[in-house]
Amino acid sequence: MTLFQFYFAEFSAIYILLAWAVYLTFRINQLYLGPLYSMCLGAYFGAYAALNWGWPFWLIFIGAVGLSLLFSLIPSFRFARLGAFAIVIATMALLFMVQTVIRNWEALGGARGLFNIPHIPRQIWLGVTYGFVLIIGFCVYRLDHSHIGRAMDAVHFDRDVAATLGIDVSRLSIQLQLFSSVIGGIAGVLYVFTLGSVFPDAFGFFLLMYVITIVVFGGMYTMWGIIIASPVLWGVGQFLPAGLVGFSVIVFNVLLIGVLLIRPSGMINRKSVRAITNGCKDLLQRFTDFHK
Amino acid sequence: MRGRMYKTIYCALGVLIILTLPINGLAQPKPVVKEWRIPTLIFLSGPFAGHGVAIKWVIEEVAAEINASGGIAGKPIVNDFMDSAMDPTKAAACMSRAIDGGALCVIGPPTELECKGSLPLAKQEGIFAFSAMGTETTTPEFAPWTIYVGRGTADRVKATIPMWVGVEPDIKMVAGFVFTVFDAWIREWQGHEKTAAGLGIKSGGKIDVSPGMVDYGPLVVKALNTGANAFILITTEEINAKLVKELVNRGSAPSHIWIQSGGMGTSFMSQTKGINEGIYSNESLTYEYTSRWAKLNSSYAKSHGGLPLVGTAYAFADMMYMIKAAIEHEAITGDPAKLKEERKRISDYAFNQKGFKGVKFTYDVVNGVARGVPVPLFQIRENKGALVSERVP
Amino acid sequence: MQAFISQLICGIELGSIYAVVVIGYNLLVLVTSILHWGYAHLLVLSMYVAWLVFGVTNNSLALGVSAAIVFGIMASTAIAPLFLPFIRRGAHLEGFVISAGIASIIVEIQSHWINYGLAIAFPPALLMGDTTIRFGMSTISAGRLLTLFVSIILMLAFFYFLNRSKQGRMLRAVAQDSVVARILGISVPKMSILSFALSGLLAGITAICLAVALGTAGPSLGDQLAIKCLSVLILASVGNLKGGLVCAIILGVLDSMIMGYLPGDWANTSALLVIVGVLMFKPEGLFGAKN
Numbered sequence: 001m002t003l004f005q006f007y008f009a010e011f012s013a014i015y016i017l018l019a020w021a022v023y024l025t026f027r028i029n030q031l032y033l034g035p036l037y038s039m040c041l042g043a044y045f046g047a048y049a050a051l052n053w054g055w056p057f058w059l060i061f062i063g064a065v066g067l068s069l070l071f072s073l074i075p076s077f078r079f080a081r082l083g084a085f086a087i088v089i090a091t092m093a094l095l096f097m098v099q100t101v102i103r104n105w106e107a108l109g110g111a112r113g114l115f116n117i118p119h120i121p122r123q124i125w126l127g128v129t130y131g132f133v134l135i136i137g138f139c140v141y142r143l144d145h146s147h148i149g150r151a152m153d154a155v156h157f158d159r160d161v162a163a164t165l166g167i168d169v170s171r172l173s174i175q176l177q178l179f180s181s182v183i184g185g186i187a188g189v190l191y192v193f194t195l196g197s198v199f200p201d202a203f204g205f206f207l208l209m210y211v212i213t214i215v216v217f218g219g220m221y222t223m224w225g226i227i228i229a230s231p232v233l234w235g236v237g238q239f240l241p242a243g244l245v246g247f248s249v250i251v252f253n254v255l256l257i258g259v260l261l262i263r264p265s266g267m268i269n270r271k272s273v274r275a276i277t278n279g280c281k282d283l284l285q286r287f288t289d290f291h292k
Numbered sequence: 293m294r295g296r297m298y299k300t301i302y303c304a305l306g307v308l309i310i311l312t313l314p315i316n317g318l319a320q321p322k323p324v325v326k327e328w329r330i331p332t333l334i335f336l337s338g339p340f341a342g343h344g345v346a347i348k349w350v351i352e353e354v355a356a357e358i359n360a361s362g363g364i365a366g367k368p369i370v371n372d373f374m375d376s377a378m379d380p381t382k383a384a385a386c387m388s389r390a391i392d393g394g395a396l397c398v399i400g401p402p403t404e405l406e407c408k409g410s411l412p413l414a415k416q417e418g419i420f421a422f423s424a425m426g427t428e429t430t431t432p433e434f435a436p437w438t439i440y441v442g443r444g445t446a447d448r449v450k451a452t453i454p455m456w457v458g459v460e461p462d463i464k465m466v467a468g469f470v471f472t473v474f475d476a477w478i479r480e481w482q483g484h485e486k487t488a489a490g491l492g493i494k495s496g497g498k499i500d501v502s503p504g505m506v507d508y509g510p511l512v513v514k515a516l517n518t519g520a521n522a523f524i525l526i527t528t529e530e531i532n533a534k535l536v537k538e539l540v541n542r543g544s545a546p547s548h549i550w551i552q553s554g555g556m557g558t559s560f561m562s563q564t565k566g567i568n569e570g571i572y573s574n575e576s577l578t579y580e581y582t583s584r585w586a587k588l589n590s591s592y593a594k595s596h597g598g599l600p601l602v603g604t605a606y607a608f609a610d611m612m613y614m615i616k617a618a619i620e621h622e623a624i625t626g627d628p629a630k631l632k633e634e635r636k637r638i639s640d641y642a643f644n645q646k647g648f649k650g651v652k653f654t655y656d657v658v659n660g661v662a663r664g665v666p667v668p669l670f671q672i673r674e675n676k677g678a679l680v681s682e683r684v685p
Numbered sequence: 686m687q688a689f690i691s692q693l694i695c696g697i698e699l700g701s702i703y704a705v706v707v708i709g710y711n712l713l714v715l716v717t718s719i720l721h722w723g724y725a726h727l728l729v730l731s732m733y734v735a736w737l738v739f740g741v742t743n744n745s746l747a748l749g750v751s752a753a754i755v756f757g758i759m760a761s762t763a764i765a766p767l768f769l770p771f772i773r774r775g776a777h778l779e780g781f782v783i784s785a786g787i788a789s790i791i792v793e794i795q796s797h798w799i800n801y802g803l804a805i806a807f808p809p810a811l812l813m814g815d816t817t818i819r820f821g822m823s824t825i826s827a828g829r830l831l832t833l834f835v836s837i838i839l840m841l842a843f844f845y846f847l848n849r850s851k852q853g854r855m856l857r858a859v860a861q862d863s864v865v866a867r868i869l870g871i872s873v874p875k876m877s878i879l880s881f882a883l884s885g886l887l888a889g890i891t892a893i894c895l896a897v898a899l900g901t902a903g904p905s906l907g908d909q910l911a912i913k914c915l916s917v918l919i920l921a922s923v924g925n926l927k928g929g930l931v932c933a934i935i936l937g938v939l940d941s942m943i944m945g946y947l948p949g950d951w952a953n954t955s956a957l958l959v960i961v962g963v964l965m966f967k968p969e970g971l972f973g974a975k976n
Contacts, residue, residue, distance in 0.1 A: 111473060111478065116412075197411075253786040256783075342803050506699065
């Protein structure tokens, strides 16, 4: 496996996780960017714990999850009532606040950041990363296909109607935000051990827009589109011919606009998921019938 | 039962094929035989692409010059440009591609953000990154795999205020506008403050400047309110232009403003035309440091409507010449079997050098940092920077 | 005390810049329910067009102003069809992402092909740049006063247009309920394109105001304006014209006071935190109606 394949796989995975986190709360009409500041917290915690306390990475994951839960609990109580775009501003504010605090805190490296984070052998790390992708993907899948998923659909359709049906919208919102933040924290730890360094300006506005783009491009009503969207969008900049180097942003955005115009609900929507699964079932049936 | 077994087998096969698809056919290391292919990481997209493109121009110009006079050890040099887009993750991905491709060394990345993202990998794999300007305070973290050839902050803070006060003796209190994103710039202000204190000049304090504001009037009012009558500006070009406009509009004398080289450029000069007469700086876009630099500058101006080169471009010209010197001096063969060893030899050569004749200055490199670069004091006269005095550390 | 007054004046000037940009956002959001992130970028591109025309026509004010306005209208109308499918389906987030894509493309055009990616500076003689009233530390520049004046005029003009003219009433009908509007025979796509064209006109006028008020423009100006205006919109309650103007001034003064009295690093953050604080108690915005 080449180095580039490793980084490609790693960053695709990290962005898939972040996109799933945003996707979850988006299903109830909240564009919650808590995963981003949780990512920042998780990354810094991972770096600090590894450098100063020598913690093994499994313990760091547990710590990052705890930290994300801690920092998202109280805001989520008030965020439950906010509208879609207001939450963006609120979580953006928290993100900038975390950045500013870190920038002024010398023990965390200040504006410089933390470096020389212990290196973990690539095969193991890739295994760990995709292990998390599978586990979290499984959880998101089960959530989507459970009564909670149906409740999310109801809230997405109409918040008040859902409330009359007995769905506790606030509680649902809080639970999803917390889960979302936990995913962000895990993504942060994955990020810091992949890159080997962490600094406050890595988690800025650009990351925010990029994650939203992946969710919308992949398809906002199903979790599967994100799996394809993440490597495709990340890959646009890396696989351009030599003459177009420097135009990656233009190509990226033209692709984005083009796909959204052709398929307004994203690359993969629920109809396509159903069509693909039915198609695969048919195909398999034909093969096995042929062999009988 | 049989049906299910076949279903499972085909499923597994399908998944395996899909998973291995990306792995087939990606970059395999190519032996460097006929030419020196040097991956060059620069930001070529985003709002600051103009600067990146200017740096690319310089590198291509120097490459043409080197190739015209016989190349490096008889073979031409070719730069493989990669867009690091001021994004640490993209920079890391570009670095990984460069390493996979069997590169002997890389040029760049040019900014701190990109360096922090990609140099841990360079250090891990043992490849030298001629990053020129991106690692002033972080060079020790990535030693010995990176180099910083910008003007030394330590030298600058010792020499600047004494020279400035020497020509503007009525400076009584100095305040500093500091862009808070770069650690090096924060430390620079602290150094200036200390030097000033040593000369009995009071400090009005540091005024933090964050990016992203449309207007900086309130910060200027804050600075004026401290009672300072002289100002040091250590921010980016665009912010400097806004600050200077506000300062001059509110009564500050331009000769009591000093601009650090990072914020002095074509953009600044054009935005402050008419009000920048008398401002001091340690950079001048038009000063003829050497005839080589003058030649590059005039060549750029000819094809770019008279604009001078960005101030940091010289460092990348230096990187190209350093690579030439390293390959020739160390008799690098480019043999893939000796890749690891030759990468180390390039690093050993570049990390400590004596008397390197750069495009603008001649300097030593000590543990990856340039030493002995003179500290000049320029003053803007008729929209051009004129040399007032100079200190060689 | 003198510093406080200076900061206040700075704040009002800053607020007037936000106010004049926010009107365009509000108009689009009112009619199409789409937060058009790229509006500020289109505005900055119009500034670039004016600058190019100034350069070619030896600083002819009339030609530069008309070029900016014509370009604004044409560009905005040309982009409008891209949004129609999303307006029809009420797909706000997808519309927002498309507008962000357009914004990025505009930034790339500016940073690659105009003035070699460098910031542009407007000829000072052309602008009222040098006319400043100065007392002590404070300055009031004619350019900024003009901006404030223009933003109030534009707001009043749009109020009048929306309330008194036939087209305006049709726009408001679509804004209130597009289904009923369609039943009544109002063509929603036509109204949407009209609103884009109007916002283009606004962009052109605002471009000139900002050229006078700021004197320079760069590829990153679009993003800076867009973030600030998003904050203003959320604070005010998206779509509220009057609220937008008032909250723009409030945010301008807030930014100014924070920059002036708190450690600078906290400037961006503090402003946002104040907004978050307001939203905690009034989630629908300062001027919003409870749902």
